[in-house]
Amino acid sequence: MTRTRRVLVAASAAILAVAFGGCAGGGTAPSADPTGSSDATTSELRGGLTIFAAASLSGAFDELAARFEARHPGLDVAPITYDGSSTLATQLVEGAAADVFASADDRTMATVADAGLIDGEPETFASNVLEIAVQPGNPFGIDALDDLGAAASAHPLVVLCAPEVPCGHAAQTLFDRAGVDVTPVSEEQNVSAVLTKVRSGEADAGLVYVTDVQAADGAVEGIGIDGADAATNTYPVAALADGANPSAAREFVRFVRSAEGAEVLASFGFGPP
Numbered sequence: 001m002t003r004t005r006r007v008l009v010a011a012s013a014a015i016l017a018v019a020f021g022g023c024a025g026g027g028t029a030p031s032a033d034p035t036g037s038s039d040a041t042t043s044e045l046r047g048g049l050t051i052f053a054a055a056s057l058s059g060a061f062d063e064l065a066a067r068f069e070a071r072h073p074g075l076d077v078a079p080i081t082y083d084g085s086s087t088l089a090t091q092l093v094e095g096a097a098a099d100v101f102a103s104a105d106d107r108t109m110a111t112v113a114d115a116g117l118i119d120g121e122p123e124t125f126a127s128n129v130l131e132i133a134v135q136p137g138n139p140f141g142i143d144a145l146d147d148l149g150a151a152a153s154a155h156p157l158v159v160l161c162a163p164e165v166p167c168g169h170a171a172q173t174l175f176d177r178a179g180v181d182v183t184p185v186s187e188e189q190n191v192s193a194v195l196t197k198v199r200s201g202e203a204d205a206g207l208v209y210v211t212d213v214q215a216a217d218g219a220v221e222g223i224g225i226d227g228a229d230a231a232t233n234t235y236p237v238a239a240l241a242d243g244a245n246p247s248a249a250r251e252f253v254r255f256v257r258s259a260e261g262a263e264v265l266a267s268f269g270f271g272p273p
């Protein structure tokens with residue numbers, strides 16, 4: 001990670017905490033309690049909790065779920081189901097059982113909301129932008145989106161998220177704005193698969209979130225994209241109307257949007273909502 005990126009990540013923790021004084025996206029303000037606790041006591045939350053979350057949230061939500069479960073000893077948080085947001089939305093609409101859904105964009109959350117599956121309103125809690133992931137040392141000398149296009153002097157193998165996935169939709173937005181035509185060797189259903197192909201050498205470059213590059217811990221190198229904020233993904237979370245544990249679901253959503261939740265998210269590289 002570059003020194004600039006480390007500074008930005010550190011600054012995000014402070015910005016996220018401040019931003020939760022009034023989140024964008026029409027959601028209610030998060031709990032002012034910095035511990036993320038609420039009126040429900042630890043003894044009131046029992047049973048299981050099932051969470052569906054975008055693949056890019058895997059590290060952060062594992063940490064958030066562990067902290068939430070430790071705070072509520074009577075609660076059993078099931079291993080979180082991670083995948084592309086559009087894949088998870090389809091599963092929910094087709095009847096998959098879950099208590100909480102966290103998506104990588106508002107468009108995918110709207111699919112679930114329009115099906116009448118949301119309890120209340122989705123709450124935005126974080127943001128993310130794309131960058132180019134390349135092999136360590138950047139052997140193709142990739143500096144910008146132009147270097148991935150058909151007109152580039154070198155022709156790296158590029159892998160992207162599929163267009164219906166939030167990371168794929170954001171990538172296409174950036175390519176369109178830059179006037180770059182890219183022919184990917186594959187289109188994946190979640191951003192983790194894109195990162196895996198770059199890490200393994202099956203692809204020379206791929207568009208992933210800055211949080212994915214940070215989580216790779218040096219296994220890939222991140223190349224910033226000029227104007228990446230033009231395709232910023234904002235992340236909404238919601239309790240599901242037919243969930244088996246609505247009280248725990250609502251409390252988990254509140255915890256994600258608390259000051260403690262903001263600090264955890266910032267530590268994984270997410271920006272404020």
